[in-house]
Amino acid sequence: MTGQNGGISLSEVLASRRSLHLPPAPSFEILDRTIERVIERFGAHAQIAERDPERLISEMLARIRAWDWQKVPMRHVNAVGRLVFAAPWRDRPDCDPIRTFLLDEVAVSTRSGFLNPLVQTYITTFSTQSAACRRLGQALARARERLGAQWRALLTEVPEFFDTDRAPQALARKMMQMEDIWRGLRKLGLRHFNELGLMDAAHLAYLEQIGPKLTDRAEIERLLAWLRPAGQPPRATGAAEAIAALLRPWAGKAVPEDLRALICERLIEIYGDPRPVPNATWLAVGEDNLALFRRWLTKAELTFFIGVVNATQNSDMWPPRRDFWELLYRQGRIAEAWVAFPKPARDYARRNLQLWGQGNDRRFGEQIAGGSRTNTSLLIMRIGDKIVVDGCHSYKTHIFDAKDPQAPKLYQRKYDCEDIRLRSRVSRAHNPIPNWSDWVLRHI
Numbered sequence: 001m002t003g004q005n006g007g008i009s010l011s012e013v014l015a016s017r018r019s020l021h022l023p024p025a026p027s028f029e030i031l032d033r034t035i036e037r038v039i040e041r042f043g044a045h046a047q048i049a050e051r052d053p054e055r056l057i058s059e060m061l062a063r064i065r066a067w068d069w070q071k072v073p074m075r076h077v078n079a080v081g082r083l084v085f086a087a088p089w090r091d092r093p094d095c096d097p098i099r100t101f102l103l104d105e106v107a108v109s110t111r112s113g114f115l116n117p118l119v120q121t122y123i124t125t126f127s128t129q130s131a132a133c134r135r136l137g138q139a140l141a142r143a144r145e146r147l148g149a150q151w152r153a154l155l156t157e158v159p160e161f162f163d164t165d166r167a168p169q170a171l172a173r174k175m176m177q178m179e180d181i182w183r184g185l186r187k188l189g190l191r192h193f194n195e196l197g198l199m200d201a202a203h204l205a206y207l208e209q210i211g212p213k214l215t216d217r218a219e220i221e222r223l224l225a226w227l228r229p230a231g232q233p234p235r236a237t238g239a240a241e242a243i244a245a246l247l248r249p250w251a252g253k254a255v256p257e258d259l260r261a262l263i264c265e266r267l268i269e270i271y272g273d274p275r276p277v278p279n280a281t282w283l284a285v286g287e288d289n290l291a292l293f294r295r296w297l298t299k300a301e302l303t304f305f306i307g308v309v310n311a312t313q314n315s316d317m318w319p320p321r322r323d324f325w326e327l328l329y330r331q332g333r334i335a336e337a338w339v340a341f342p343k344p345a346r347d348y349a350r351r352n353l354q355l356w357g358q359g360n361d362r363r364f365g366e367q368i369a370g371g372s373r374t375n376t377s378l379l380i381m382r383i384g385d386k387i388v389v390d391g392c393h394s395y396k397t398h399i400f401d402a403k404d405p406q407a408p409k410l411y412q413r414k415y416d417c418e419d420i421r422l423r424s425r426v427s428r429a430h431n432p433i434p435n436w437s438d439w440v441l442r443h444i
Helices: 010-016 029-042 053-066 074-084 093-108 112-124 131-142 149-157 167-176 181-187 198-213 217-227 239-250 257-271 280-285 287-312 318-330 343-351 417-423 433-443
Strands: 334-341 365-367 378-383 386-391 397-401
Touching: 053 074, 053 093, 074 093, 074 112, 093 112, 093 131, 112 131, 112 149, 112 198, 167 181, 167 198, 181 217, 198 217, 198 239, 217 239, 217 257, 239 257, 239 280, 239 287, 257 287, 280 287, 287 318, 287 334, 287 343, 318 334, 318 378, 318 433, 334 343, 365 378, 386 417, 397 433
Parallel strands: 334 365
Antiparallel strands: 334 378, 378 386, 386 397
16 A cells, blocks of 8 residues: 555555664673762761861760750761771760760761761771660661662661671671672672771681681682782781681691691781781781791792702702702791892892792891802701701801701891801801711701
8 A cells, every 4th residue: 555645655654674783782890880980989887087086076965055046057967977987985974965966967867968978987986885876776677768879779688787695607608608708798888998997897707617627728818818808908907816726726736838828928918017016917827827837938938049049059968958948848847038138149039039929028037148058048947946058059058956046047138158157157168968867867
């Protein structure tokens, strides 16, 4: 059928059945990134750093008594809220009128600018021992239907979130289910992990729950990733407890070499080398755990020394001694080891740390003697109650009682191989190797 004016009829148009070409679906990546930046900037809670907290509290108490709310900005109310629920003010009875006022407002308010900051206050001032925190959690639980959309996923996944008795364990159980804890918590709306408060309590509860599983490589890697997510600073609060949890399963037991290497390399990458001077995190780990970790580094130290000496020294005196020390390590005889390199070997080691899976935080000593000993590298070991010092080229092996005040100490920054030689009373040259190795075994 043709149209009245000789054109194409409607039936012909419909019969043509032209395919419908839809435009490609828009990418929301830019929008998602923009939303993320807005949340990071404006969703972050302000820190308690008021210059004059007592003045803020006094002004708020005066307004409550006079019931005068003229020209009171919301930021002032939020700042006072952060104070009176945080230590030490949360334990002060004179701040009770402010807390009661705020909690009464939570019961009726629909203002996200008031309620959301109080959720952040609950998170950052969380304490299972605080009656003020308990009251705040209970008030927010009753107001959950009026809280902002940013908390909906969290409260659905962790309904115990505002229960101060159960929140840390409930959040830890959710963390146990996450392949990537950092990303998983962010998806729930939690973003400020590296501080005291609820996230610190949840971290400690997570360590308690994951502890029995920390002989499994996947669980070890998941914990290490949580301690330092990609592109993020290392976790500070609860770091010592995390290190102790990683070491605890192996107290008095042999750790598999692959797990030992993984834990040593990653912990040094995250928290630095505890040798020669442990930082605050390592000091908080405790002497027993620190000693265990240093023993674990023995294999890495031997491998490191052997690699550097092989690459920088051209001497046939070293390989037989290398084989002997490796045998003693495999037998469990070498408890601790430390190396000291002269400048040429030290420069090579610095340039090639990645060959041993080490980052720039890898530490080692400096051998400073000059003259004919300019190229002498030292291996300092604790074997039983002895300190044993060996060196490349023709440097003799020196053995000291560990309690001898003349004995070199492990983990020093600088060593003089000539000074060690002059202080030594028990030493032996390496040739012939069989007699030398027998001599070492007799004296250790």
